[in-house]
Amino acid sequence: DTAVSQTPKYLVTQMGNDKSIKCEQNLGHDTMYWYKQDSKKFLKIMFSYNNKELIINETVPNRFSPKSPDKAHLNLHINSLELGDSAVYFCASSQGSVYNEQFFGPGTRLTVL
Amino acid sequence: GENVEQHPSTLSVQEGDSAVIKCTYSDSASNYFPWYKQELGKRPQLIIDIRSNVGEKKDQRIAVTLNKTAKHFSLHITETQPEDSAVYFCAAMDSSYKLIFGSGTRLLVRP
Numbered sequence: 471d472t473a474v475s476q477t478p479k480y481l482v483t484q485m486g487n488d489k490s491i492k493c494e495q496n497l498g499h500d501t502m503y504w505y506k507q508d509s510k511k512f513l514k515i516m517f518s519y520n521n522k523e524l525i526i527n528e529t530v531p532n533r534f535s536p537k538s539p540d541k542a543h544l545n546l547h548i549n550s551l552e553l554g555d556s557a558v559y560f561c562a563s564s565q566g567s568v569y570n571e572q573f574f575g576p577g578t579r580l581t582v583l
Numbered sequence: 584g585e586n587v588e589q590h591p592s593t594l595s596v597q598e599g600d601s602a603v604i605k606c607t608y609s610d611s612a613s614n615y616f617p618w619y620k621q622e623l624g625k626r627p628q629l630i631i632d633i634r635s636n637v638g639e640k641k642d643q644r645i646a647v648t649l650n651k652t653a654k655h656f657s658l659h660i661t662e663t664q665p666e667d668s669a670v671y672f673c674a675a676m677d678s679s680y681k682l683i684f685g686s687g688t689r690l691l692v693r694p
Contacts, residue, residue, distance in 0.1 A: 511670060513627065513684040526681055560626065567680045569615045569634060574626040 473497050474575035476561050482581045483551055491546045491578045493561030501525075502544035503562040503572065504536060513560075519544055520567055551582045585610040585677035589685025596663050597693050604688045606673035607655040615676035616649060616656050621687075622669045630671075631658070663692045 474495045483489055495502065503526075504516040518526035519538040533549045544561060561575040586609040596602050608616075614635035619627040633640045633647045633656065640647050644663075649656040660667055673685040 511621075511687045513672060513687075515681050515683075518681075526679070528681075569632075569676070571617070571629045571632070572682065574628070576626050 474561060474563055474573050476559075476575040476578050478578060479576065480579050480581075482583065484583055485551055485553060487551050488547070488549045489551060489580070490548070491559055491561075491580075493544045493546075493575055495542055495561075495563040495573070495575075497563055497565075497573060499563040499565045499573075500541055501564045501567045502538065502541075503564075504544065504546050505560040505562060505574075507558040507560060507577070509557070517544075517546075518567065525567065548580075551580075553582050556580055556582045585613055585675055585681070585683040587673060587675050587683050587685040589673050589688055591688060592686065593689045593691070595691045595693060598663060598665060600663055602658075602660045602663050602667070602690055602692075604658045604671055604673065604690075605655060606657070606675075606685050607653075608675040608683075609654065610675070610677050611651075611654065612678040613675040616647070617674050617676075617682070618647060618658050619672045619674065619684075620669045621672065627672060660690075663690075665692050665694050668692045 476493050501520045503518045507513045517536040522538045535547045538544045558577045560577045562572040564570045564572045589606045617632035620630045621627040644661045646659045670687045674682045
């Protein structure tokens with residue numbers, strides 16, 4: 471009965487490859503997010519979707535493309551991976567985008583070699 | 584845009600003592616301030632939050648205070664226990680409803 475789940479948990483890949491991370495929530499929330507946590511633990515928002523519509527798009531390279539097929543899923547596809555993309559990527563969800571708790575997934579540790 | 588600064592970056596306390604973590608923010612339009620706890624290798628989890636129409640909120644051993652005029656807010660943990668050891672993040676929700684996180688405080692509670 472995991473609330474927010476992500477796959478895979480670990481991802482090790484070579485520079486230049488394309489990879490995807492999947493996220494699913496079973497909380498019935500209408501808003502989902504992608505965050506990046508770098509090696510210094512800085513946690514930064516990348517994208518947010520509300521009811522499948524993109525509402526937050528931070529200054530992220532266009533190699534990163536989110537996709538929300540429905541309210542319960544938010545995937546992240548990364549093209550032409552670079553060394554600097556190595557980080558932990560967290561998916562999160564909330565009911566509405568204002569003042570409500572964001573529930574985080576377990577994270578996906580991406581290592582680019 | 585919103586900028587959140589958090590201090591200290593590391594904090595070591597004896598079990599049973601209190602711990603205080605402080606944050607300042609820059610955007611006076613921000614009006615929601617959550618605190619998240621992240622244990623080693625785990626996900627961030629909300630421990631307490633406060634909205635700008637309230638000056639203080641308490642939940643058992645944890646309290647948060649907010650000074651809107653000075654644009655700072657603080658987390659207070661009393662009677663600390665070893666299981667309180669973690670990284671704590673403050674955050675502020677800016678006018679475009681983005682959560683902007685502080686840089687984190689690593690709290691170590693020594694038994």
